[in-house]
Amino acid sequence: MDPSYGAPLGKSEPAGLELAKPSGDQEKAYDxxxxxxxxxxxxxxxxxxxxxxxxxxxEERDQVDTAxxxxxxxxxxxxxxxxxxxSDALVASGEIIADEAHPTILVYGHFDI
Known part of the structure; x- marks a missing residue:
């Protein structure tokens, strides 16, 4: 694996934002x-x-909409x-708000393939 994979670019954390690190037990649970x-x-x-x-x-537009x-x-x-x-923007979206106090994370996945 590339040793730089996952390494932060520039600053390690954005100004004013402290990133939480998972505990060993949390990492095991994720795995x-x-x-x-x-x-x-x-x-x-x-x-x-x-x-x-x-x-x-x-001819594949209906499949884009089905996807x-x-x-x-x-x-x-x-x-x-x-x-x-x-269907005009070809965007599927939804939200899960676990806690209003936590920052927003956007996950993007391109699906017209």
Missing amino acids: AWFTENEERHLSQLRELVAFRSLAMVA GAWRVERMAEIGATNANYD
Whole structure:
């Protein structure tokens, strides 16, 4: 593995923001969860990439929209609220607010492939 992988660029933390580090027990729990759910994750990835969803190909536009709806369903399954798909912008979005006091994290995944 590239030794610079995951290394911060520039400052180690943005000004005024202290990043929490997981404990050893938390890291073990994350690893266990990913290991236990690996097949489900891979199965869902296979489902997503099976859509013929190249947005610039008119004949595949319905598949782009189907892939967008699929993303919304997956977000709803994990508890996202306001999950929706904008077929004009080709954006699927949703939110999970665990604690109003914590910063927002945006996760982006391009799905017209």
